[in-house]
Amino acid sequence: MRNIVVGAALLVVAAGVGWYVKSSGAEQPGAQQIAPGRGGPGSGAVNVLVTTVGYAPFAQDMEAIGTAHANESVDVTAKVSNRVTLIAFREGQQVKSGDVLVEFDSHQVRATLAEAEAALRDSRSQFNRSRELFATRALSEAQLDQLQATLSMNEARVAGARSQLEDTIIRAPFAGRVGLRNVSVGSFVSPGTVITTLDDASVIKLDFSVPEVFLSQIKEGLEITSRTTAYADEFKGKVSSIDNRLDPVSRAVLVRARIDNRDARLKPGMLMTVRLMRAESSAMLVPEEALVPEGNSQYVFAVRDGKAVRTQVLIGRRRPGEVEIVKGLAEGDVVVVEGTQMVRDGSPVNPVVSATPRGAMLEAEVGGERA
Known part of the structure; x- marks a missing residue:
């Protein structure tokens, strides 16, 4: 009787363990795990934010x-x-x-000017009389030259005195x-x-x-x-x-x-x-978030035929939030902006939203289908 009771207990325990394994899904072949960011059960595509590459004014x-x-x-x-x-x-x-x-104060300077002007008048009068005497040979040429030099000197004194007077103003x-x-x-x-x-x-x-x-x-x-x-x-x-x-x-x-x-x-x-x-000039711009640096090189993930294609690019000028693409992309290409950490080269992607460098939110067409 005791053996019958023990055997029944063991059957109950084994049934309980089997039920737990089945209900937990452990060791079930073909069990499907849905990772965060995936497109859905069975799709395998990663939801990513993309942008359409185009030219824009760059100043x-x-x-x-x-x-x-x-x-x-x-x-x-x-x-x-x-x-x-x-x-x-x-x-x-x-x-x-x-x-x-x-x-x-200009009193002293004015007095000096008055003195110089008086001397100038006297020397000018003497020079005028001497020219008449020189015409009659009553005065030598040397004496005339001396009187002319005195006249010139007095003219310079007057000019200097007037300049000093001007300096007082x-x-x-x-x-x-x-x-x-x-x-x-x-x-x-x-x-x-x-x-x-x-x-x-x-x-x-x-x-x-x-x-x-x-x-x-x-x-x-x-x-x-x-x-x-x-x-x-x-x-x-x-x-x-x-x-x-x-x-x-x-x-x-x-x-x-x-x-x-x-x-x-x-x-x-x-x-x-x-x-x-x-x-201002025209430049091909993409958001800085689209860049995937690796060493001294820069890459982006371009979306082609529903897959992420790792593409090397040459960048140029920058401005806050945007970078110029000099080589590697063409106008109209679609690149991943957010979600680059979840994709690899050749990974299937599901572009759900797109944004242009100018900030307009648009829907992108990928592989002939609108995302």
Whole structure:
């Protein structure tokens, strides 16, 4: 009886184990596993995001830091040591070319000029009389030459005195806006003392450095946009000149652009961010995600006849999110953008969505069927 009970228990255990193996699917031949990203049971195709290769405008820009300068700028200084007798401008005033800015004490200079003019009148009178005497042979030629030399000397003295008188008056050399004054009436100034500044800021010269690698693409007339922390909007200008030498340390060239500033919002000395818009051209672009780097080479997976074909490409210029394809692809080719890690050369793929480099989401036709 005991043997019968033990045998029945063993049969129950064996039946339970067999049921567990069958229900778990273990060791079942032909069992199908569906991996994440697969197209579905039995398809074997990987769902991938693709894009259609095409040409698009490519205007790569470059940013630099520049400093604003006035179109014309001078420090107003005295030529001689003298005392200020008149300040003829207001701080921040717009002046015209030739306007009087400052006058100095001119009493001594005027006296010197009056003396020189008197001597000139006397020598001119003597010379005129001597010519009449020379005509009658009452005066020798040597004496006439001496009187003429005296006349010339007195003319030079008058010219010098007038020049000294002119130095007592400072005039604006060009139209512009004067800055803050550093002297007062009665101040004694020496040569080189800065009385005020004068700037013509109707046009701003913006100087910035460009690396040597971009030198071939910089030319006069190229448009720029610039910004400053003082204003929210942008200022447009054009490259006016390029320095003929590169800095041997930084290997950069100094570039100057001109910005219209008739509204006087920009001030000399401002720090500005410059964006240089290089000439626009057409380029074959793909998203950077499509690239599969391997060593020094770049590859993409092109979709042909429903399969991923590993294709080597030569890349060119870059901009955020996109890269130029120089060689390896043709316009109209379809390449994998997302899912490159799940495919191999020759793997079947299911392109479900496509995106162009310009960001438009389109459906791609692959192998004559719309994905």
